[in-house]
Amino acid sequence: MAYHRQPLDVLALPTWQALQQHRQAMQHFSMRDAFAANPRRFEQFSLSSCGLFLDYSKNLASDQTISLLMALAREVGLEQSIRAMFDGEKLNASEGRPALHTALRRPLGDKVLVDGVDVMPQVQRVLQQMTELVGRIHSGLWRGFSEKPITDVVNIGIGGSFLGPQLVSEALLPFAQRGVRCHYLANIDGSEFHELAAKLQAETTLFIVSSKSFGTLETLKNAQAARGWYLAQGGSEAELYRHFIAVSSNREAAVSFGIREENIFPMWDWVGGRYSLWSAIGLPIALSIGMSNFKELLAGAYSMDMHFKTAPFEQNMPVLLALLGIWYGNFWDAQSQAILPYDHYLRNITKHLQQLDMESNGKSVRQDGSPVAGATGPVIWGGVGCNGQHAYHQLLHQGTGLIPADFIVPVVSFNPVADHHQWLYANCLSQSQALMLGKSREEAEAELRAKGMGEDDVQRLAPHKVIPGNRPSNTLVLERISPRRLGALVALYEHKVFAQSAIWGINAFDQWGVELGKELGKGVYSRMVGSEQSAAEDGSTQGLINYFRGRHRG
Ligand SMILES: O=P(O)(O)OC[C@H]1O[C@](O)(CO)[C@@H](O)[C@@H]1O
Numbered sequence: 444m445a446y447h448r449q450p451l452d453v454l455a456l457p458t459w460q461a462l463q464q465h466r467q468a469m470q471h472f473s474m475r476d477a478f479a480a481n482p483r484r485f486e487q488f489s490l491s492s493c494g495l496f497l498d499y500s501k502n503l504a505s506d507q508t509i510s511l512l513m514a515l516a517r518e519v520g521l522e523q524s525i526r527a528m529f530d531g532e533k534l535n536a537s538e539g540r541p542a543l544h545t546a547l548r549r550p551l552g553d554k555v556l557v558d559g560v561d562v563m564p565q566v567q568r569v570l571q572q573m574t575e576l577v578g579r580i581h582s583g584l585w586r587g588f589s590e591k592p593i594t595d596v597v598n599i600g601i602g603g604s605f606l607g608p609q610l611v612s613e614a615l616l617p618f619a620q621r622g623v624r625c626h627y628l629a630n631i632d633g634s635e636f637h638e639l640a641a642k643l644q645a646e647t648t649l650f651i652v653s654s655k656s657f658g659t660l661e662t663l664k665n666a667q668a669a670r671g672w673y674l675a676q677g678g679s680e681a682e683l684y685r686h687f688i689a690v691s692s693n694r695e696a697a698v699s700f701g702i703r704e705e706n707i708f709p710m711w712d713w714v715g716g717r718y719s720l721w722s723a724i725g726l727p728i729a730l731s732i733g734m735s736n737f738k739e740l741l742a743g744a745y746s747m748d749m750h751f752k753t754a755p756f757e758q759n760m761p762v763l764l765a766l767l768g769i770w771y772g773n774f775w776d777a778q779s780q781a782i783l784p785y786d787h788y789l790r791n792i793t794k795h796l797q798q799l800d801m802e803s804n805g806k807s808v809r810q811d812g813s814p815v816a817g818a819t820g821p822v823i824w825g826g827v828g829c830n831g832q833h834a835y836h837q838l839l840h841q842g843t844g845l846i847p848a849d850f851i852v853p854v855v856s857f858n859p860v861a862d863h864h865q866w867l868y869a870n871c872l873s874q875s876q877a878l879m880l881g882k883s884r885e886e887a888e889a890e891l892r893a894k895g896m897g898e899d900d901v902q903r904l905a906p907h908k909v910i911p912g913n914r915p916s917n918t919l920v921l922e923r924i925s926p927r928r929l930g931a932l933v934a935l936y937e938h939k940v941f942a943q944s945a946i947w948g949i950n951a952f953d954q955w956g957v958e959l960g961k962e963l964g965k966g967v968y969s970r971m972v973g974s975e976q977s978a979a980e981d982g983s984t985q986g987l988i989n990y991f992r993g994r995h996r997g
Pocket residue numbers: 601602603604653654655656657658659662716717802954957
């Protein structure tokens with residue numbers, strides 16, 4: 444049965460209206476003043492759970508803001524939606540599927556029913572299949588065509604079959620075992636392929652063709668190219684099974700590509716691509732860090748699942764982040780959200796959260812097909828600190844728009860070099876502090892006068908030095924990156940995104956918007972290579988096709 448709850452007209456709810464009024468009352472709210480007036484603001488607006496500490500005190504929020512947002516969550520029935528997700532209701536109504544990525548991290552013995560069938564035995568079987576593969580590769584039992592052990596694993600996949608595994612395997616490099624190097628091939632770009640192939644030896648390389656659908660153009664093209672390269676490097680068709688395995692829910696397509704049945708790792712319709720790193724899509728992670736660390740990752744995500752399911756909303760990290768996002772997006776017109784990890788190992792988290800959030804919540808209609816009334820998912824962007832400070836933070840501090848930021852920082856570095864980590868951590872804190880404090884005109888003028896500047900110069904320069912401040916941020920602190928804490932961190936954002944979708948009444952688990960471009964791509968390609976004679980429907984596309992054809996003629 445498809446998810447049947449009629450989305451509420453959220454804008455008509457009394458709490459939404461109360462929030463609108465409250466927003467007016469908050470027009471001159473000052474975070475500086477709020478901290479001065481309440482020495483306990485930090486304690487009151489922070490919490491810790493699942494190895495993560497969240498400071499949300501630097502927000503345009505008072506006690507009343509938080510209690511109104513909590514009331515909104517209750518009024519829309521968020522608790523029931525959360526239960527519905529964990530219970531496997533078909534929340535992905537447009538595709539008639541549940542969204543059960545949480546089943547992938549549940550402990551042995553739990554039961555999760557999909558259409559009356561307990562899926563947990565399948566989940567455990569695949570974990571066992573992964574354990575065997577990882578064991579054989581790490582112990583050198585799995586050998587390439589020249590009988591040498593595997594040293595390099597190439598994950599061929601895109602979107603969710605790439606970003607999550609890449610984030611986690613690279614974030615957990617300090618936990619990497621036995622020298623298996625992981626590489627990623629995603630885009631349909633010969634240069635990417637060429638640069639990667641130049642680093643590899645076919646005889647010691649294993650390719651994982653990672654595609655839930657096994658129908659994704661980029662992945663299939665890269666898999667064919669990898670196969671051609673492998674054959675050209677001395678591999679044979681007969682030994683292909685030693686070098687190509689697959690993760691897919693489309694067994695037939697993987698078999699017809701030439702992958703042996705026993706080397707196909709199943710996944711299921713009820714796991715969305717961007718939520719799939721916990722499944723066999725996470726094989727590169729497991730091959731890098733080993734199965735026990737992979738299970739730690741799952742355990743961390745499970746702890747966040749339990750937190751999300753059971754913690755009261757006021758103490759519930761995903762719910763708090765979701766509501767603060769709604770507060771800015773729907774009531775303060777914020778159109779984007781910066782994700783700023785202050786750690787080299789977490790550098791890919793922004794890219795993963797881009798897909799997670801934007802593919803999930805970049806929607807304009809609700810579950811029942813009716814248009815949404817207000818803003819939904821924001822643009823997610825950002826990157827690793829301090830690099831951003833010397834690039835786009837200027838706009839965070841003095842640009843015209845309000846951009847809430849999430850800072851993510853570990854307290855302990857894996858690689859202490861002199862006092863680098865102290866400085867990195869200090870930079871993270873000082874950025875959120877600067878966003879909040881800003882610099883008033885008086886302060887700017889006083890600063891310039893203190894430098895001995897004449898009054899004309901003071902007046903000329905002061906406006907450029909003013910920083911409005913009062914700009915919101917959250918800071919997430921981890922003691923040190925570990926599989927468990929990273930699992931909790933990624934699951935935190937998954938649940939944040941879901942909670943927002945439930946409040947807006949949209950489907951976070953489909954992605955119809957990406958289909959049109961794929962469809963049109965076929966026609967454009969045929970016109971470029973000359974197999975389709977009719978002109979493109981618009982002059983611009985046809986002109987650009989002609990440009991390409993002109994260059995490639997003859
Ligand atoms: O794993 P697949 O089926 O190759 O899909 C890859 C990605 O493509 C998308 O379907 C978007 O085109 C994503 O949702 C998905 O993660």
